[in-house]
Structure formats: C-alpha cells, structure tokens
Amino acid sequence: MKALVYLGPGRKQVEDRPKPELKASDDAIVKLSKTTICGTDLHILKGDVPSCAPGRILGHEGVGVIDQVGVGVTAFHPGDHVLISCITSCGKCEYCRRGMYSHCTTGGWILGNEIDGTQAEYVRIPHADTSLYPIPQGADEEALVMLSDILPTGFECGVLNGKVAPGSTVAIVGAGPIGLASLLTAQFYSPAEIIMIDLDDRRLQAASRFGATQIINSSNGQAAAKVKALTEGRGVDTAIEAVGVPATFLLCQDIVAPGGVIANIGVHGTKVDLHLERLWSANIAITTRLVDTVTTPMLLKTVQSKKIDPKLLITHQFKLDQILDAYETFGPGALKVIIEA
Numbered sequence: 001m002k003a004l005v006y007l008g009p010g011r012k013q014v015e016d017r018p019k020p021e022l023k024a025s026d027d028a029i030v031k032l033s034k035t036t037i038c039g040t041d042l043h044i045l046k047g048d049v050p051s052c053a054p055g056r057i058l059g060h061e062g063v064g065v066i067d068q069v070g071v072g073v074t075a076f077h078p079g080d081h082v083l084i085s086c087i088t089s090c091g092k093c094e095y096c097r098r099g100m101y102s103h104c105t106t107g108g109w110i111l112g113n114e115i116d117g118t119q120a121e122y123v124r125i126p127h128a129d130t131s132l133y134p135i136p137q138g139a140d141e142e143a144l145v146m147l148s149d150i151l152p153t154g155f156e157c158g159v160l161n162g163k164v165a166p167g168s169t170v171a172i173v174g175a176g177p178i179g180l181a182s183l184l185t186a187q188f189y190s191p192a193e194i195i196m197i198d199l200d201d202r203r204l205q206a207a208s209r210f211g212a213t214q215i216i217n218s219s220n221g222q223a224a225a226k227v228k229a230l231t232e233g234r235g236v237d238t239a240i241e242a243v244g245v246p247a248t249f250l251l252c253q254d255i256v257a258p259g260g261v262i263a264n265i266g267v268h269g270t271k272v273d274l275h276l277e278r279l280w281s282a283n284i285a286i287t288t289r290l291v292d293t294v295t296t297p298m299l300l301k302t303v304q305s306k307k308i309d310p311k312l313l314i315t316h317q318f319k320l321d322q323i324l325d326a327y328e329t330f331g332p333g334a335l336k337v338i339i340e341a
Contacts, residue, residue, distance in 0.1 A: 048269025154181030
C-alpha cells in the first residue's frame with residue numbers, strides 16, 4: 001500500500017508498505033476513504049515530537065471502512081463506515097475510567113506517533129470498540145474528518161478548558177485550523193467578543209466569516225495593545241493559544257485579564273517563558289491538555305443537526321498519491337486539506 005513516511009526532521013516520502021495485519025484480538029484494520037494533515041504532523045516534521053521515530057507512517061485523522069476485525073471486537077464488522085479518533089482508548093485503565101483517554105496506558109495519542117497512522121491506504125486501530133465511531137448513514141464523511149481531531153481539540157483544550165461563558169471576552173491566538181475550530185465551538189457559549197489574532201490576513205478573513213467579532217493582524221507587534229484597547233484596558237477572560245511557539249504563549253500572558261484563563265492548545269517543541277513576576281497576583285489560571293475526545297459523540301450530533309459546519313474548514317482536495325503536494329499546500333494559504341485514499 002502507499003503511505004506517507006516520516007524519515008526524520010524535515011524529511012518525508014511516499015513509500016510502498018505492507019498492508020497492516022491484526023496484532024491483538026481488539027484490533028481492526030480500516031481501509032481509509034479520506035484523511036487529512038494536521039499541524040501536529042508539521043510539528044513532527046520539525047522534530048518537536050521525539051516520541052515519533054523515523055520510519056513512522058504519519059497521520060491520526062480520517063474516515064474509512066472496516067476491512068477486518070479481531071475476534072474480540074463486538075461493535076464493528078467488515079463493511080462498516082467509521083470515524084477514526086485521533087486518540088486510542090482501552091476504556092478500562094485508570095485514566096480511561098477518569099475520562100482522560102489521552103493518557104490511556106495502552107493507547108492515547110499513538111496513531112502516527114508511536115504506531116503507524118492514517119496517511120496510508122490502510123491503518124490498524126487498537127482497541128477498536130472504544131477508538132472508532134460509527135458513521136450515520138447519509139452523513140458527509142468529509143465533514144466528519146474534522147471530528148477526528150481538530151473540532152474536539154479546539155473545543156476541549158480551548159473552549160472548555162478556557163471556561164468560555166456567555167457574555168465573556170475571548171481571544172484566540174492563531175487562526176489556523178485548530179484556532180478556527182475553537183472559534184466555531186466557542187460560539188456554543190455565546191461570548192460577547194471573540195477576537196482572532198494571526199499574522200495572515202487570509203486566515204483572519206476566514207475567521208471573520210466564521211464568526212469572529214474582531215480580527216487583529218499581529219505582524220506589527222501591536223496585538224496586545226489592540227486587545228487592551230478593545231477591552232477598555234482590561235484584557236480578555238479567555239486567551240486561547242493555538243499555535244505552539246514562544247511568541248504566541250507570551251502574547252496570551254500579555255492579554256489575559258485578572259481572573260482570566262490561558263488555555264494552551266499548541267504543541268510546543270521549545271521552552272517558553274512564564275512571567276510570574278507580573279502574573280503571580282493576577283488570579284489567572286493556565287491550562288494544558290491533550291485532547292481526550294470525550295466530546296466527540298456530542299460534536300457528531302451537532303454536525304448531524306447542522307448546528308455547526310466543519311466543512312467550512314476544508315479548502316483543498318488531493319488524492320493520496322498527491323500527498324506530498326498536499327503538504328506543500330498546507331500552510332498559511334490553506335486551512336484543512338482532504339486527501340482521498
């Protein structure tokens with residue numbers, strides 16, 4: 001089968017790989033229909049994720065059709081259409097019982113990281129009964145690819161951890177796919193203001209279309225001053241960091257109001273400064289989280305009822321044999337790319 005393989009920092013290629021085989025009784029083999037590229041894949045290629053070794057097939061998102069199941073799989077059968085969660089969970093360990101599936105002792109974020117992932121024709125899914133979701137008949141499978149990772153990540157790590165509330169003021173630093181997913185799901189809670197901050201005007205214009213009340217291009221270094229001006233000098237109740245670089249985490253510290261929350265989503269590959277010399281008395285909270293995907297069933301219902309349209313995030317389409325072109329495209333000029341296997 002064709003697969004996109006990580007070869008080390010800055011290096012990747014398409015290779016012919018053997019079709020994966022069942023290894024455990026609760027495994028399933030899924031034939032991919034559609035997958036995508038995540039900003040986390042770019043962090044891997046930068047060398048920010050040391051747990052991902054050279055030779056790994058990348059990707060942790062997608063939809064497909066069950067090809068085979070192990071004898072212990074009871075919820076799925078060959079031919080079933082499924083959504084692949086970016087998080088693999090056994091449902092039995094201490095962390096899974098606490099709803100912290102991201103830290104499952106035999107799962108978590110392993111797809112495209114510690115085991116081969118979804119940017120291929122086939123993928124092996126451990127703990128299939130609790131790591132796959134049935135796709136309702138007639139559902140838009142392209143839209144559901146966004147439920148593998150970015151919608152639950154934006155919602156759980158940004159909106160829920162950030163305690164977005166009716167009438168509150170929110171700033172999202174980073175208007176890439178994760179930041180825009182946070183923007184879409186923050187609107188569930190009717191905040192008074194959602195300020196989107198980015199370096200790229202095209203992404204900021206997309207944010208305006210998706211519901212941002214204010215947009216700020218931070219390229220001139222004046223973003224914090226503009227946020228303070230918009231909030232009568234107070235700052236924001238929730239500052240969501242959706243990039244994963246030191247400058248954006250620092251900006252969140254500059255704009256959070258007393259009593260506010262900094263909700264970190266970004267994948268950080270280098271150390272960042274925390275200015276406790278001026279924040280120690282500000283009554284703020286800082287949250288970190290790897291998505292648990294506990295909200296995926298709820299988000300699936302909101303998509304099915306058309307309360308939210310994740311297809312807004314899709315800007316480009318490719319075939320699997322064009323995946324290197326897809327990586328070249330995936331940048332400031334694009335949001336999410338769909339890759340058809």
